Amino acid sequence: MKSLFIALAMYSKLPAPSVEWDKKSLSWALCWFPVIGVVIGALLYGWFLLCAALGIGPFLRGAVSLLIPIAVSGAIHLDGFCDTSDALGSHQDRARKLEILKDSHTGAFAIICCTVYLLLFFAAWCEVLPTDRAALVLALGPVLSRGLSGLAAVTQPNARGSGLLATFTQPMDASRARIILGLWLGVCAVLMVALDPWTGTASLIGAALSFLYYIRMSRRQFGGITGDLAGFFLQICECAIVLAVILGQKAVVLL
Known part of the structure; x- marks a missing residue:
């Protein structure tokens, strides 16, 4: 349970007891990462039900759907998005890009990319129809993304060999972590397809394409992940x- 509390404290704003960050507990913390996705998914699904019951329109529904994961995570992942955007936009060599990632200042590329990203994500949430079983598929999205993120952390080289990510991965039994995170992903994928074959399969394809881009980009630009x-x-x-679910829903209509 200490590993779970560490994961909650590090990757979310959810209340968790204060525990000692010892080596044994750290070695399992990343395996609990998808649990935060379960909480986010439950909140999203509850919000979808409330919107349907009250007749809330797509704009307010989309805005809150966008904000729920950011609020639960404390924007820690959005911060990483901004730092990475600055590094990629610099077009500097690998060493300089890694320095930019550690820089606490916010550059122009971070602001521009974050604005564009939030506009696109908001538009996607407004366009998608979180009804019936598609709502459950969307609710499982945060679980899937965190499972893939954790799997990358235990299978890909660390670009620095140090830092916060290394704090969690270095004491870890990587082979066991891969099995546990693989089980998270397998169960999530089966549920998504079983709930709605069209949107479930589409969401898996969207996640897989973004994962392949992430691995290729991080190795090429940074020499690993951070x-x-x-x-x-x-x-x-x-x-x-979310974009993939939209395409899946459109495909059903066309066919």
């Missing part, structure tokens, strides 16, 4: 899932 890059991936993955 905590900021993990946050960047989480944001684009969750947006990709």
